[in-house]
Amino acid sequence: MSIPFRRWRRLALKAGASALALGACASLVMAPPAHAADRSFDAVASAYGINNGISNPSFPLSLVLTGSGPASSAHLTSLGGSDAFASFPYPGDTLVGAPGLLSGVFGFSFPNYPLYVATSAGDDPRSANYPGITLSSRSDALVSESRALVGTDVSGFDSTSRVAVDGDDGVTSQAQTVFKTLQFGNVFSLSGVQSLAKVVADGTSGALTRTSELSIGAIDVPGLRIVVPKQTPGTVPLPIPVPGVGQVPPLQFPPMPIPDGGQTLNAPELGFTDGAFTATLPGQPQGRRYVIPTGPVLEAFAAHGMQVTFQRAADTKHGVVAPAITFSTDFPAPPGNPYYNGVTHATYTLGGAFAEVAYDVVNTDTNVTTPPAGDAPTNGIDAAAIPGGASAPGLVPSTNPAALGQVALSPVERANFVALRSSTADTQDLYLVVMAIGIAVLVMGTVLRRLGVLRPWM
Amino acid sequence: MTTAVREPHIRRAQPRASGRRAPANVAASQRGTDLGVRLLNRGPWRKRDRTIVVGGCALGLFGLGICSWGGGGEVDLSDQLHWLVGGIVSVALSSLGLAYWLLSGLRTVRLETAGVFGAVTANRAPATVAAGSAGLVTAAGMVRYHRPECPLVAGKTVRELDAATIAAEGLRVCGACG
């Protein structure tokens, strides 16, 4: 049975209205809950390549000249903060900020330190290119990163720092320094140096995964001779670094013979990985490395006038400091002159890359932040207490404890959440406006049909 | 959409002997395959109108696709806003094409309405009124007053009006002859 045309129109109109109502109801039913958990984070990554210090009796006021580089640092927060810098050589925050300070004091525009590139939230990516030096920095809403490259990717060295929000709303903070080759005069050279500190915060639980590494592919000290002991030591000391706590007696082990023990390694191919020296042994397959006792290596270095100290990796409350190794040596005094005399003491610290993510989940119902469970550091060492330049000078990873501790957030702090990360209310309002425009188009068309647009004749 | 002129509805004709049934909305007075085909396939638009609306919508849809692809690849809010503005411009462009389509059809429908009036009232004698009257008339069921020569009162039984009667009954001026 055929359906008259006008009934078709009525049926279609009813179907359209039903679809419209269904869509509107579905969108309301599936709206997110009024209150949802929110997240806050403050993440930083910094790598300083080599921190070196030079001292000499001729320096006035017994100053120690320090420098580092290539240096890179990145900082990203959930409150909209995003900044990064890259520099080589990096003279420190004080000298970098000095031109601006002097300009303000004297009213004269002093030129900025040229070998320094920095960006903040809202800035376009910046870069600076000089002969042999490439600096770049970028600070976006979800990524903050910087890189300082000296030389080329093949034969140079670079520091890279990056903090980024992952696809699952987690945060990854990574700082890395890579040296292809380092030559310290005629004293020694290093190649294949890599320092890595990485922290990944899970987007759901906020649990942290810490990774750190310091490895040196080859340490070349001309004339170095290492005598491999014939057996392991019988005792292993257990130093307790906590002051006031009594030292425990050293562990006792039965001495064990060392393969190829007793032989002397002349100018061996030394390597270093996370606190252990490695070397290729004569008579063994080429390229195969063996861990060798640290004591003989340090004694060999000392015989060459070099002191080597190692700082193992340290977990902080929200991050990790990568291992660091320090080489100290004295350069002989120059011939007598009225300006510069005496022995020059130099220290070179490699590694110590730092990464941290302070990640908390905020319950918007109670405005109380709750740090993720199980986020206890392994040894509770404060990052600021790490010696040897392994901390993050100039960019202390400070976090406002009031914002991230277990206290209620003030209205100002809550308002800051919307600076970058929109709360569930803000941008959804924008999208609801978009939906309202679409439905208004439909309603206007229906009204237009009903009222008509022709001039009334009766 | 309703039409302002309440013409009597034309009941559809019986199906033709050939078995090919005309759609219900085709008036019964159309006879012949060529006429039915003309009415089925044609509308109040020209080829140029079709080109404009299809081109506008295609351009808007293409622009929206480009902006959607570009905006999704940006992580910087300021760059994304550029793509958002581009998307809005694309939707506005296609909306202009659709609006032109509707206005063009509306214009043709109005012209056709005027043509129907002209054809229907071509030989209609105007309403007669007594000499010396104000010259305004109305018919039963009307809410407006007309001139005697107005096609809307042609052939109808009208009554004369004066100013007082118009005011008392609340009649409004005719939009066609007023």
Added chain:
Amino acid sequence: MDVMTALRTHWDRIAAIAAVVVGLVSLLLGYLGVSDTEYVVKQIPYVISNGLFGIFMLGVGTALWLSADLRDEWRELRALRIAVNEHGMTVRADGRLDAEGVVGR
């Protein structure tokens, strides 16, 4: 009227309904995407792809339905004019059309 004839005759209204449904679904999916993330930079792509596209499809659906009504009006008016001009329809005194095969209501 069989289904194929109805589809061929009312293709514009069927397309209008389909466009409106697609537009509503697109808006709904965009809303779900926007509510799923807290970052504005992740929400803007949903506004562009789902929000604006939904508005576009709703506009197309509305325009198709209005143009279907315009087409019907035009067909009736054109049929009337043809009936009067070509087939000699006249108008009776009471204003109704009078022609062979046509019955006024």
